[in-house]
Amino acid sequence: MASKPSHFPLDISKLKFVLQVLKHYKFPDARWFEFGLNLGLLHPTLEAIESAHRGNPSRCLMECLTKWLTKADDNVTTVGPIIWKTLANALREMDVKSIGIDICKTMADPVSEILQCYIGRLAQVVLTEESVDLLHTEGLIFKDTLAEESYFLQQ
Incomplete structure (x- = not known):
């Protein structure tokens, strides 16, 4: 069965967040x-x-992601x-499959994608432990998603 396309595509406004995620997963x-x-x-x-950023791999990565997020090449x-799944698949094709798998599990799931749309607002919200437990009990968040989202909300 084919997976549903993401309703929450990435764009250049998410560059910093994408870099944070890649850094988090080393x-x-x-x-x-x-x-x-x-x-x-x-x-x-x-x-x-x-050529423009020789010797500065972090800047090269940032520029590379900028080109991808802005669809600089028709290819x-x-x-x-x-979307996150495409990024994760690109990582899986390299010797960093575990990073691709982790990103796909935590960033490409539907709940995480919805939370990412509201990350600016969510950063201002403090959930009580009881609220988090209720969300988990209701099956709306999983422990992995909760741990990852709370890490990124603290940034």
Whole structure:
């Protein structure tokens, strides 16, 4: 059965958040070039990034993600839509499958995607322990999602 497309695509406004997620899961910045290829960016685009920011892999990763989030290359959409699942699949194609799996589990699930739409507002909300337990009891959040979302809300 085919999975439903995400109703919450990523865009350039989520760049900082995407970088935070990759950092949280310890994605090695030095792997940005291969990651960019897996995301569908063209070799000349990645070469231009490397030329402009040689010796600064974190900046190269940021520029690579910027190009992906803005669909700078027409080829990007042939890999998949600009969503967490596409990003996770690009990681799975590398030697960092566990990062891809973790991102897919915590960022691409429907509840997490909804929470991401409201992250600015949620950052201002303090949930009581009882509220969190109730959400978990009702099956609206899982322990993994709760741990990840609370980490990112603290940022």
